[in-house]
Amino acid sequence: MLKLLTYDSLLAEASEYILSLPETKQKELKENLSHGKALLKSKDQMKAYLHHYGQMHREKLLRAYKHIPSDFLKSSFSVIDWGCGQGLASMVLSEYVPNEDIVTDFILIEPSVLCLSQANANLTWSNPKSMVDVLRKREEEVEATDICVQERKVLHLLSNVVDMPEFSGNGIRRFVFAKINLNHLIIGVSPFYPEEGRGKRMDEFAESLNGFKKVYSFQKHIDDWDKNYSCQIRVLSNRLTPKGEVFENRQYVHIV
Template sequence: MNPSSQIRFFDNIYRPRTGRLQVPFDNLDGGTRVLSEEAECDRYIALYGGHHFHKLYAAFPSTNFDYTSGKSVEIIDWGCGQAIATCVLIDYLIEKRINPKIVSITLIEPSSIALWRGYNFVRQMLQANLSSYSIIKTVNKHIDYLEFSDFVSSDSNIKIHLFSNIIDVEGFDLNKLYNLIINCFQGINRVVCTSPYQSARNYRIDTFYNMFCEYPQVKNPFHSDKAISQPIFNVLSGQFETWKIARYERQFTVNL
């Protein structure tokens, strides 16, 4: 892969939208609102895209995705918004020259406009030579309303589940989510959960992880609550500045 020939998340999706943000601005209920307009989608990326990017880039080395090279992989992006997590994972694979066969990408999101934009962003990220044969499936539903029939998965594929700034959001049932995963995704599953550090809501990520601990096949767990310092767009100054980004993260692999 030639990284220079690819669309990159930070430079081609995040950075252009920071210039469109004007003060005063609506923070979209701290990033938890179901978006309904194009302008809200751009605002979300400008406000939170850099945080997503850096938290995910800090998380991915702990999975060591080298093992996916040449393997068939499914990506499931839960509460995906504009598919930022999937875009950043593809970006990471491009930079590290890791070449899985991405057979499918499932994007799950209640906002139809965010989902459509996410679908198009993912198509752009995949355009050169990573996986032109990938099937991108969109599921326009709230997590609580998902059904087993919404998913098609192969036991032999590696499943990568992305939860970026979603497990910590109260408003959906973790038990329902857990039952969806254990019933729909047999075989090897890598689960990556990242969120802001919020002491009142971090328990949801811990609870979700502990649900899987009944399986002796849970391997390679990783946990971090260490902040990182990275450049993001400062709305007030109108410039990119290095900020301390608080985060809470859990990852693990489970063979179901």
């Protein structure tokens, strides 16, 4: 099947649109993004986010994805994108993995109808060989029975989610502990705001996942390096060996 969309083409289309607007409208849209922290409530806001922050967002995600254990990428897996927004984390992942067939299914979880619809379209057009399922709920509302993954390996994406005050972690905890027999890899990527107390939320979440170990940990405040953004990353696994390798547990039970 023909791939109709790439991350580059998504950024290019958004930038072309934003730059075609009057300067006053461009300025208004950028200010309304609150430095990338605002909840996106219109298509113009979504395009403005892509124009101003889309490349930065990709750089952060790729830094995290480079630390996905190589063994995890040797066979097919499912992806759950929590608070998926426009589906950008899943799109970047799909272009990073070694082949387009390796992601069997994407499950997109997002409370915003507008964002979820755009994410569904983005993933359907960019990954025609993968199943795409959507769930319109807030993270804390998700029950384990709401999600049906196709594979026994599950990659969880939490992009610009864990640092948000409304994030509880309850939904993802319910799912991973109900399906603890599966091979779970959790990737959290967020800005790093130690001065606001939000910098602690990533580790608090990681510590709440009993049985999960850190595969990779990274954080830089904007003043700590030569980038014009801050970044906080945690990669967690429930299948980590003493050597730091992720193994596949063969004692699986039926997925319901």
